[in-house]
Amino acid sequence: MALFLGAEAMLFAGLISAFQIVKNGVTGGLWPPPGQPRLPVLETAINTSALMASGVVLFLAWKAFKADGAMAAKGKLLATIVLGGFFVLFQGWEWVQLLGQGLTIRSSQMGGFFYLMVGTHALHAVGALYGLIVAYRRLLEGNLTREVFATVALFWYFVVGVWPVLYWQVYL
Amino acid sequence: MAEHAAEHALDDHGGGHDDHHDVSFFHKYLWSTDHKMIAKQYMFTGMGMAVIGAFMAYVFRMQLAFPGSEVPGFGAVSPGTYNALVTNHGTIMIFWVAMPVLIAGFGNLLIPLMVGADDMVFPRLNRLSYQIFLVSAVVIIYSLFVQGGGFGGAWTAYPPLSAKAEYNLTPQGASLWVIAVGLEFVAFLMGGINFITTAMNSRAPGMKAFDVPIVIWFLVIASILFMASVGPLIAGAVMLLFDQNLGTGFFDPNQGGDPVLWQHLFWFFGHPEVYVVLLPAMGITADVMCVFARKKMFAQKIVIYTAIATGVLSFFVWAHHQFISGIDPRMANVFTVTTVLISIPIAEMCFVYIATLYGGSIRLTTPMLWALAFVAEFLIGGVTGIFLGASGTDIYFHDTYFVLAHFHYTFFPIAIIGTLAGITYWFPKMFGRMMDETLGKIHFWGTIIPFNMTFIPLFFLGAAGQHRRIYDYSNFPELAVPWMQNLRILATVSLIVMLVFQVVFLFNFIKSALSGPKASKNPWQATTLEWTTATAEPGHGNWPPDAMPNCYRGPYEYANPGREDDFWPQDEPPADTEEQA
Numbered sequence: 001m002a003l004f005l006g007a008e009a010m011l012f013a014g015l016i017s018a019f020q021i022v023k024n025g026v027t028g029g030l031w032p033p034p035g036q037p038r039l040p041v042l043e044t045a046i047n048t049s050a051l052m053a054s055g056v057v058l059f060l061a062w063k064a065f066k067a068d069g070a071m072a073a074k075g076k077l078l079a080t081i082v083l084g085g086f087f088v089l090f091q092g093w094e095w096v097q098l099l100g101q102g103l104t105i106r107s108s109q110m111g112g113f114f115y116l117m118v119g120t121h122a123l124h125a126v127g128a129l130y131g132l133i134v135a136y137r138r139l140l141e142g143n144l145t146r147e148v149f150a151t152v153a154l155f156w157y158f159v160v161g162v163w164p165v166l167y168w169q170v171y172l
Numbered sequence: 173m174a175e176h177a178a179e180h181a182l183d184d185h186g187g188g189h190d191d192h193h194d195v196s197f198f199h200k201y202l203w204s205t206d207h208k209m210i211a212k213q214y215m216f217t218g219m220g221m222a223v224i225g226a227f228m229a230y231v232f233r234m235q236l237a238f239p240g241s242e243v244p245g246f247g248a249v250s251p252g253t254y255n256a257l258v259t260n261h262g263t264i265m266i267f268w269v270a271m272p273v274l275i276a277g278f279g280n281l282l283i284p285l286m287v288g289a290d291d292m293v294f295p296r297l298n299r300l301s302y303q304i305f306l307v308s309a310v311v312i313i314y315s316l317f318v319q320g321g322g323f324g325g326a327w328t329a330y331p332p333l334s335a336k337a338e339y340n341l342t343p344q345g346a347s348l349w350v351i352a353v354g355l356e357f358v359a360f361l362m363g364g365i366n367f368i369t370t371a372m373n374s375r376a377p378g379m380k381a382f383d384v385p386i387v388i389w390f391l392v393i394a395s396i397l398f399m400a401s402v403g404p405l406i407a408g409a410v411m412l413l414f415d416q417n418l419g420t421g422f423f424d425p426n427q428g429g430d431p432v433l434w435q436h437l438f439w440f441f442g443h444p445e446v447y448v449v450l451l452p453a454m455g456i457t458a459d460v461m462c463v464f465a466r467k468k469m470f471a472q473k474i475v476i477y478t479a480i481a482t483g484v485l486s487f488f489v490w491a492h493h494q495f496i497s498g499i500d501p502r503m504a505n506v507f508t509v510t511t512v513l514i515s516i517p518i519a520e521m522c523f524v525y526i527a528t529l530y531g532g533s534i535r536l537t538t539p540m541l542w543a544l545a546f547v548a549e550f551l552i553g554g555v556t557g558i559f560l561g562a563s564g565t566d567i568y569f570h571d572t573y574f575v576l577a578h579f580h581y582t583f584f585p586i587a588i589i590g591t592l593a594g595i596t597y598w599f600p601k602m603f604g605r606m607m608d609e610t611l612g613k614i615h616f617w618g619t620i621i622p623f624n625m626t627f628i629p630l631f632f633l634g635a636a637g638q639h640r641r642i643y644d645y646s647n648f649p650e651l652a653v654p655w656m657q658n659l660r661i662l663a664t665v666s667l668i669v670m671l672v673f674q675v676v677f678l679f680n681f682i683k684s685a686l687s688g689p690k691a692s693k694n695p696w697q698a699t700t701l702e703w704t705t706a707t708a709e710p711g712h713g714n715w716p717p718d719a720m721p722n723c724y725r726g727p728y729e730y731a732n733p734g735r736e737d738d739f740w741p742q743d744e745p746p747a748d749t750e751e752q753a
């Protein structure tokens with residue numbers, strides 16, 4: 001898993017450097033491009049906090065799991081899933097808003113990179129969320145192993161860890 | 173399963189968890205999780221693709237030698253077809269021949285056997301990796317037959333040509349090309365995870381880092397390089413697909429995009445990729461040379477450190493492919509320096525190989541001939557590369573046949589010569605039988621001589637200014653002069669001679685696999701663990717579960733003065749000190 005995430009990290013590094021190259025190469029330094037909506041910095045900051053909180057709660061769940069067994073982690077794992085789900089849904093709602101305001105994948109370089117980068121992250125978030133749900137179901141069935149939990153958690157930490165970098169790069 | 177396996181421990185498979193004996197053909201050959209079977213699947217697929225890639229080379233070389241004439245077995249070549257053939261020849265040779273055979277094929281075959289493990293750590297992931305790879309191969313071949321024809325924008329797929337159908341005229345071919353390459357990357361990511369974890373975690377008891385044979389070291393370093401470099405290109409591939417199909421303009425200057433950006437993403441992967449395929453070939457060569465020179469690897473540790481350093485450096489040379497793409501000249505200087513720097517470790521490795529041979533008792537078997545040829549031919553590729561790495565000379569040489577000849581002098585030794593050294597050497601391990609030495613040597617000379625006669629003329633053509641990726645030189649009067657056309661014909665005829673000699677190999681390969689003389693357990697008197705299995709061709713599980721090998725020493729204990737035998741297997745327990753005295 002760690003090896004895989006290393007390759008994944010390079011994927012995001014590639015996206016970010018591509019974005020920087022295009023952004024800094026814009027003639028006249030006009031960024032964001034004229035006529036394009038501004039990205040919702042504040043709303044997304046709230047959403048970012050939700051995601052960060054989910055990371056913290058997951059860490060607590062992991063500690064409880066190790067110390068007091070699976071059932072002790074139940075509530076916290078569920079909370080992680082709820083927070084993560086909130087993040088993904090909020091992000092989807094934000095997309096709908098932006099599309100309504102005329103920011104599409106074709107409308108400008110900003111639109112293209114926005115949907116590309118945030119979309120890539122969203123795909124990872126959905127995948128990792130699915131992993132968390134599987135882990136939760138296993139927990140209820142009483143056969144959640146440490147390895148499975150650790151793998152799923154690592155993937156979620158990756159999703160949580162990449163996001164602030166994207167937020168800083170794309171939104172700010 | 174464990175008890176069941178123990179029952180069968182002594183059967184002729186000598187295998188471990190061989191718990192399905194009446195397996196169907198399907199399960200044995202197509203759905204197997206045995207690393208050796210997967211290795212064969214990769215190798216056979218790669219060899220099949222090599223035949224396709226070579227056929228393409230035959231067709232476009234015929235067009236260049238005899239422009240406009242009907243090519244026997246193909247028909248007349250139109251300009252669009254020519255471009256599609258060249259593009260897919262390059263793509264197939266690198267991604268569907270060199271990668272699957274060298275990394276996936278030999279990686280799967282050798283890593284578990286040489287570190288003394290019964291299989292890969294994640295066998296099912298391994299099987300999935302091959303299946304995805306197979307799908308990718310089908311997609312790339314299918315892409316040649318869709319409406320508009322195969323993609324013709326070169327294996328480097330530079331935009332805007334590759335990004336917009338109105339330029340490349342192959343809307344479907346171009347997208348299928350990207351999808352095929354992407355699928356192939358996913359397959360090798362899975363393989364890479366397996367290789368690295370297996371070599372790190374499944375080593376035989378007692379096997380320390382420097383007891384691991386060089387070829388395994390190099391395969392693992394290559395896998396790490398691949399995994400670290402491929403991410404940005406996957407990002408680029410997605411962007412290219414979006415540009416092609418969703419109307420984005422990431423690489424289209426008309427829409428504010430940056431075409432040179434693709435070049436960065438491509439070559440950031442593309443240059444390490446050269447070392448991804450080079451390192452396994454060098455590893456195979458090192459092991460084969462030690463066995464047949466009956467000597468320790470010269471400076472074994474230094475070679476390993478050098479390879480690691482080369483791997484790191486290979487991430488900082490990519491822009492030497494872009495000297496004339498309008499990059500900042502100051503940046504060109506930096507990349508010239510790093511490129512010349514990276515030639516130092518590679519040159520050092522060639523010297524180390526020669527030093528390994530020095531004073532050895534050399535046995536000129538077929539695998540040894542291939543290994544020696546690898547070093548000799550690769551040196552030509554390396555030396556000519558220095559002219560291209562220096563930005564000044566590259567401005568002249570860029571995109572000429574000089575470049576083309578240079579990289580064929582690196583890729584052909586890697587993908588063909590190194591592979592053949594490995595196949596002829598480990599053939600007894602794969603099929604339990606020996607190959608015919610006489611046929612092997614006929615094939616060797618029948619390949620090496622025409623290979624040089626094909627590509628040496630291309631250096632001269634390139635130096636005279638002949639550009640790459642040109643369909644017909646008759647349109648360029650100064651390039652259509654008789655001496656140049658004669659060299660083109662010489663290259664094409666030599667290629668045909670070389671291709672004919674491959675029939676000798678295929679015949680030898682198939683006949684030996686089916687009815688060659690049975691191989692003994694350790695036919696080459698080698699020291700490494702793959703030769704310690706109970707039978708020459710072990711079953712699933714490699715060793716009986718109660719007889720997994722231990723490792724007591726390094727992999728190159730040849731001609732040890734204190735011993736009667738001139739080789740000292742890694743798994744042989746140290747003799748009692750008293751007995752020795």
Ligand code: HEM
Nearest residue numbers: 229258259262265266270326327583584587640641642667
């Ligand atoms: C079987 C012998 C081979 C011959 C005669 C041959 C010949 C050629 C020729 C003449 C071209 C350039 C055509 C043009 O630019 O118009 C070419 C391109 C290329 N070949 Fe080969 N080749 C052979 C084997 C290989 C192998 C083994 C590899 C790599 C493993 C390889 C990789 C490439 C690549 C990457 C290109 C560049 C394609 C492009 O321009 O996009 N070739 N080959």
Ligand SMILES: [Cu+2]
Nearest residue numbers: 443489490493
């Ligand atoms: Cu390079």
